[in-house]
Amino acid sequence: MQITRTQRALAHITLTVSILLIVFPVVFALVTSTHSFQESFSFPPKFHVGSHLLDNYRAAWERVHMGRLLFNSTLISVAVAAGKIVLSILAAFAFTYFGEFRGKATLFILILITHMLPLPIRIVPTFELVEDFGWMNTYYALTIPFFASATGTLLFRQFFLTVPNDLADAARMDGAGPMKFLWKVLVPLSKTNMLALFMIEFIYMWNQYLWPLIVTQSNDMRVVQIGLKMLLAGEEQAAEWNVIMAGTILAMLPPLIILLILQGSFVKGFAMRQEK
Amino acid sequence: MAEIRLEQVNKRFKKHWVVRDFTLTVADREFVVLVGPSGCGKSTTLRMIAGLEEVTSGEISIAGRVVNQVPPKDRDIAMVFQSYALYPHMNVYKNMAFGLMNRGVPKDEINQRVKRAAEILGISDLLHRRPAQLSGGQRQRVAMGRAIVRDPQAFLFDEPLSNLDAKLRVQMRAELAKLHERLQSTIVYVTHDQIEAMTLAHRIVVMKDGKIMQVGRPLEVYERPANRFVAGFIGSPSMNFLNVRIAREGEDLWVDGQSFRLKIPRHRASAYRDHVDREVIFGIRPEDIKERTRDDLPEGVEPLRAEVDVREPIGSEVIVTAAVGGHSFTARVSPSMQVRVHEPIDLAVNMNKMHLFEPETGTALNGD
Secondary structure, eight states: OOOOHHHHHHHHHHHHHHHHHHHHHHHHHHHHTTSOTTGGGOSSOOOSOOSOHHHHHHHHHHHTTHHHHHHHHHHHHHHHHHHHHHHHHHHHHHHHHSOOOTTHHHHHHHHHHHHHSOHHHHHHHHHHHHHHTTOTTSHHHHHGGGOOOHHHHHHHHHHHHHSOHHHHHHHHHTTOOHHHHIIIIIHHHTHHHHHHHHHHHHHHHHTOOHHHHHHOOSGGGOOHHHHHHHHTOOSSSOOOHHHHHHHHHHHHHHHHHHHHHHHHHHHHHHHHHHHO | OOOEEEEEEEEEETTEEEEEEEEEEEOTTOEEEEEOSTTSSHHHHHHHHHTSSOOSEEEEEETTEEOTTSOGGGSOEEEEOTTOOOOTTSOHHHHHHHHHHHTTOOHHHHHHHHHHHHHHHTOGGGTTSOGGGSOHHHHHHHHHHHHHTTOOSEEEEESTTTTSOHHHHHHHHHHHHHHHHHHOOEEEEEESOHHHHHHHOSEEEEEETTEEEEEEOHHHHHHSOSBHHHHHHSSSSOOEEEEEEEEEETTEEEEEOSSOEEEOOHHHHGGGGGGTTOEEEEEEOGGGEEEOOOSSOOTTEEEEEEEEEEEEEOSSOEEEEEEETTEEEEEEEOTTSOOOTTSEEEEEEEGGGOEEEOTTTOBBOOOO
16 A cells, blocks of 8 residues: 555654654753743743753752662662562563462462552551561662562563473473573573563652652652652742752653663664564 | 383373383484374383483383483483574574583583584584574584583484475485484484484384384384384385285185285295185285286286376376275386376286285284
8 A cells, every 4th residue: 555645744743743742741841940930930831941950950959868869769679670570580480380380370360460459459568567577767668568570470471481391301401400491591581571671660660659658757768759749848838840840850860861771782682582 | 322221111191191111222322213193102202211201100221220210411311302492592602512511511621522513513613603593404403512512321312303494304314324323322313204214213113102013123114014003104105005805716815805806925825824714904015016017927926907096297206096996006107107097007016015914903914
């Protein structure tokens, strides 16, 4: 079928509009973060770049100890993403390669079901548990409850199922025990999946707000999403949107950097698969 | 190098018996081929020798040591898989070195052994490539290289050539034979391809439904099949089977198919005296039915007139499917012969090469 000029133009317009829609909030945040307090309230909104960029970012940074918050968020996001990968690879390995144990299918379905329960439903029992352990206001509380991952287990299990059985047999003949097979064969083959999961889970954890809010009390244990809320200040005061937007941009940077770093190997990983 | 013994080996998956009463001794340096149709248990037998499958009952020993409870890695055998099972993320060198590294062989020696194996197989210039960058034949060589570097007591091959195209298969088959000569190792080889079995094996083990049908040298299995299954499985096109009676006329015995009669040569007839007037299955290979070119036929060769149904010229000869009465059979005739469909053809049957089988059991009647 020939693509007509009209169709082509239509496609371009649709794509351009979608991109503008997606980019607009980011650009608006970016522009606002350069305005003065007054400018950020002007109507109609101004779209020129203002002169208060440094002031706003400094204000955002200092007012809520953004450095500490970014550090905390990065630390727990990396820890959770890594923890999820390790646990779900091990779980998927057990589900795929360790023969038939009783209730295997049921157990797998149970794991999937946990995925369907959103955090707020689990939050009370988890909170009690964490409190009993004496983990309140620690990194343990911020990370360990998130380590189990149904998504990850499913992802790796589905991938392991596509790995030919002969490969496992060959490894056995080659004298590799189960863990060696996992480490030397399955893990290297799962690189792309691991990167994908890392990206998804990093951002998931980065955006957590509710759980960190209830298990941390001191300011040095807070995370960046709470910091943004703190920038909103009290009810009686007008929100300083220029500063808040500066904070938002700051909060966006680490995931963005991770995404950019991983993107390269991600694409490479997919290209590798094409070879097969 | 070592002897492999299987003693009354059985294998059951759930309620299904896959291998039954398998007893075989593979001599040191012997090349034994397990052959049979899909699902006959040949691969399972091989996997039991490898230790990849547990034995339900029976005993397997390698080099005089019972290995039933020994894990695959400690059996000192190497296996080549049908899918090659190369590690996709390792280059050729690492694929071959992996087994040695796991066994703690010193680096220098690994290097030496891999280089030597690569040389034998002609893949020295591929050592840094990944499996995805190799052709089917090259992957096959790497898979063999991975086995060779181990320098094991015995090699197990699981249909190693069936993923190759026809031309490459012939080439690799020849190379395998050469390799065995060079390595002088014990080999158990599984295939469903009877040509591979015939050309490579010292001895062939024909299997069906988990049981051994016959064990013997290739020509022995071809010339003296123990039963109808082996007779039909080995040889291509496969042997003709016709339901006949044995008739007596004076001193002579005849194969009587009602619409045709073929005299059984005197030197073979004596063995069938007990079967006179009994129903039997008459087996004759297509290559033992030729065109009849002259009137006087040599001793044991009988004339047969039939009508041509199908004619398949394959260049070197013509495969003719013909019928006489209700019996249909194939013959291999010379391309110089005029063969027309639906017209009669004069054939000569070499009765010296005939086989007779018991109708119910399919067992060969001892006529030799």
